[in-house]
Amino acid sequence: MNKRILKTLEYQKIKTALAQFLITAQGQEQLQKLFPSDKQAQVQNWLNETKDGVDILRLGHEIPVTPTHSINAELQRLKIAAILNGSELYHINQILQTAKNIKDIFTELRNDGVNLRALYEVVDQLISLPSVAERLAQSVDQTGKILDDASPELKRIRKTLQNAQQRVRERMEQYLRGSSSKYLSEPIITIREGHLVLPVKQSARNHFGGVVYDQSASGQTVYVEPQSVIALNNTVQEQQIAEKQELQKIMQELSDLLRPYQSELRQNAWLIGQLDLVNAKAKYAEQLRASEPLLTNDNQVDLKSARHPLIDPHQVVPNDIKLGIDYQNLIITGPNTGGKTIALKTVGLLQLMAQSGLFIPAAEESKVAVFQQIFADIGDEQSIEQNLSTFSSHMDNIINILQHTSADSLILLDELGAGTDPQEGAALAIAIIEAFSKKDCTLMVTTHYPELKVFAYNFKRTINASMEFDQESLQPTYRLLIGIPGSSNAFDIANRLGMDQQIVERARQLQSGESQDLNAMIQDLEKQRKNYEISAFNYQQQAQELQRKSAAVAAKEEKLQQQKDQIIDQAKLRANQLVEQSQQQADKIIAQLRQLQQQADTVVKDDQIISAQTQLKKLHHERQLQQNKVLRREKKKQAIKIGDDVHVDSYDQDGVVIGQDKKGNFEVQLGILKMRLPKEQLTKIKPEKQDNQQQVSRQRAHSALPLQLDLRGERYEEAMADLDQYIDSALLANYSQVTIVHGFGTGAIRKGVQKYLQSNPRIKKFGYAPANAGGQGATIVNLG
Known part of the structure; x- marks a missing residue:
């Protein structure tokens, strides 16, 4: 990608915005090397990494990159067999610890079933070196200090040194508190030439014996190391020398330990920088409310609600921009200050971002191409060194672009042909567009020449465009x-600003007839467009209102149905209670009749028993129907008519009703037999057609609904809504068992699933899946 386009479209400002999210020196280094790629595979891989970073953020995690220093100098010193100091050792320890933390987090994500496109492969390239990392961690801290645990000898030396220093301090403090304190200029202990000394009055300089190391500027105070602590101070100095030698030995050992792993350390540092940059891209996408662009293979661009990323998000106006689909050349006409240049720069900069693996500030499903080159001639680029005018500078740039343009190039030309005679400029602009069209490149041009409006209308694979202008404001x-x-609107603007009406009308007369016709056509098109937008908006509002009312009606119907079902359930419960009571009475009567028959040799016929039982049922049913309107309606639905299929309860046979007498008894055809029976012994059979239809519906629902619902990666509210809808569908499909996959993660969705299942009365039981089927990452549900 040529560097001039990066400067023209302010690509560096995008990199500066990314830099604020970087926390490692390696990430900053990789950002400096980041430029748009013209290789589709590379661009797609970058976008995959950014998508992974965005998904990890969405799941409430973050790639655990910690601030690290560049270790290039440390690696170079290891290469020449130098000994690393404490700070250098800690910098390398940071790399190893960060690599371990990253691998641990990604292992958890993998175990939780989180799907990533590219970052698992990146993280797998990190090398942990656990024994080396553990040795460094116990040997050096973040300040670069070598710790006591770096070696047993260092620990012993420091303990001895600490004890000796403590004894020296205690002896010196005795002088501050005892009778000798009167010989001191002030009661303090200070240091001179590395020795603990006392500030002694000049007149008492020989009282403590020992060595004088310094005196005050006035000569009234001398700094004395008392004779009694000289031996102890010598012990301190001896231990300090031993400590220094041991530290050197430890740093030599640690440096030698690291020396064989230079390539692994360099690779780890680079991969950490790469992950830091991925993190930055993901956070920048979140800040911009950006989305993943889809790559096309045929230089097609389809940006939906595209926004310029460097304009205040509260002021920027989104635009839909298409290139290379139904047309190859897009010519934007209209007055200056209307946003033509911004539209041009938006397309170019979003292409550069996408080809750098960045998400773009545009709506989902926006498409971009992977251009080999992007060229632009935008703004006043007058060359002082070449002593060229503005027009000459633009022409020089366009000539250079023409020489390097191919079919895989995107060309952005702002105010083409400006800076010279309007007629010549317009003619030259048309010729230049024709020349670029022969190259089969993708071209986007802005101009205010009216001649290009007609040209765009007639020229192949070319379309007009304009920036909307509010004539009211x-x-x-x-x-x-x-x-x-576009239209310049110059006459309307002048008229509204108070220009004399006669002047404006004279200007209209002087305008050529062809231009007048063109402007009239544009204004008519603009009026039609606005009318269409108003109508479309009104239709949309009406559709939303109808949808709202439809939803309200559906909610009311559902509520009524629930109330109806509740009333029916209550009525059935009460009816069943009465049936049970009546049945008990009937059984009692029958038992008494049979007892009488046995005791008194009285013959009680079976039809008398059946009649007694039938009367009890009749009284029971009619009493219930009189008290319950819902049951009366249900009875009406179950009323038997001639031609109905019925089941004869006493004979357990199906037949057809062929007649009815005055007493209400029905004549039923049972095969070759005809019988006259009361309606209490008949049960109406539903038509087989309905049963078949219900069976077909259940089969269709059963075949369309999967036996497993996967909630991984969804937000909590979305997952709970999907779960509720799925369970309802599974019940309608007559499923007996389904599986809910929720993964491990933070456990929020898993807990939500269990809470929902506990509250649903149609759930028989549920529990975690077997270990080989997902374990605690999935729940098996048995439906009622």
């Missing part, structure tokens, strides 16, 4: 309108 709206050429 006389202000641009910065909305791109593809398919409609």
Whole structure:
């Protein structure tokens, strides 16, 4: 990618915005080397890494990269057999510890079933070196100090040194508190030439004996190391020398321990920087509310609600911009200050971002191409060194672009042909567009020449566009309108600002008829577009209102149905209670009749028993129906008519009703027999057709619904809504068992699933899946 386009489109500002999220020196180093790629595989891999980073953030995690220093100098010193100091050893320890933390987190993500496109492979390249990392961790701290545990000898030396220093201090403090304190200029202990000394009055300099190391500027105070502590101080100095030698020995050992792993350490540092940059890309995408661009293979660009990333998000106007789909050349016409240049730069900069593996500030499903080159001629690029005018500078740049353009290039030309005679400029602009079209490149041009509006309308694979202008407020709206050429609106603006009406009308007369017709056409198109937008908005509002009312009606119907079902359930419960009571009475009567028959040799016929039982049922049913309107309605639905299929309870046979007498008894055809039976012994059979339809519906529902619901990667509210809908569908499909996959993660979704299942009365039981089927990452549900 040529460097001029990076400067023109302010690509460095994007990198500066990314830098604020970086926390490692290696990440900053990789950011400096980041430039748009023209290799589709490389761009897709970068985007995959960014997508992984965004998904990890969405799941409430973050790649555990910690601040690290560059270890290039340390590796170079290891290469030449130098001994690393404490700070250098700690810098390498940071790399090893960070690598371990990253591998641990990604192992957890993998175990939780989190799907990532690319970062697992990146993290697998990190090398832990656990024994080396453990030795460094116990030997050096973050300040670069060698710790006592670095070696047993160092620990012994420091303990001896500490004890000797303590004895020296205690002896010196005795002089501060005892009778000798009167010989001191002030009661303090200080240090001179590495020795603990007392500030003694000049007149008492020989009282303590020992060595004088210094005196005050006035000569009234001398700094004396008393004779009684000289031996102890010598012990301190001896231990300090031993400590220094042991430290040197330890740093030599640690350096030698690291020396064989130079390539592994360099690779770890690079991968940590790469992950730091991925983290930064993900956080920048979150800040911009950016989305993943989809790559096309045929230089097609389809940006939905695209926003310029460097404009205040509260002021920037989103635009839909397409290139290379139905047309190859997009010519944006209209007045200056309308946003044409911003539209041009938005396309170019979003392409550079996408080809750098960055998400772009545009809506989901936006598409970008992978161009080999992006060229631009934007703004005033007058060359003082070449002593060229603005027009000459633009022409020089365009000539250079033409020489290097191919079919895989994106060309952005701002105010093409400006800076010279309008007629010549327009003609030259048309010729330049024709020349670029022969290269089969993708071209986006802005201009205010009216001649290019007609040219764009007639030229192959070329389309007009303009920036919307509000004629009421006389202000641009910065909305791109593809398919409609722009109008300068100069006469309307002048008229609204108070220009004399006669002057404005004279200007209109002087305008050529062709231009008048063109402007009239544009204004008519603009009026039609606005009318269409108003109508579309009104239709949308009406559709939303109808949808809202429909939802309200559906909610009411559902509520009524629930109330109806509740009433029916209560009525059935009460009816069953009465049936049970009546049945008990009937059984009692029958038992009494049979007892009488046995005792008194009285013959009680079976039809008398059946009649008594039937009367009890009749009284029971009618009493219930009189008290319950719902049951009366249900009875009406179950009313038997001639032609109905019925089941004869006393004979356990199915038949057809062929007649009815005046007493209400029905004549039923049972095969070859005809019988006259009371309605209490008949049960109406539902048509087989309905049963078949219900069976077909259940089969369709059963075949369309999977036996497993995967909630991994979803937010809590979304997962609970999907779970509720799925369980309802499974019940309708008559499933007996389903599986809910929720993964491990933080456990929030797993707990939510269990809470829902406990509260649903249609769930028979549930429990975790077997170890070989997901373990605690999935729940098996048995439905009622």
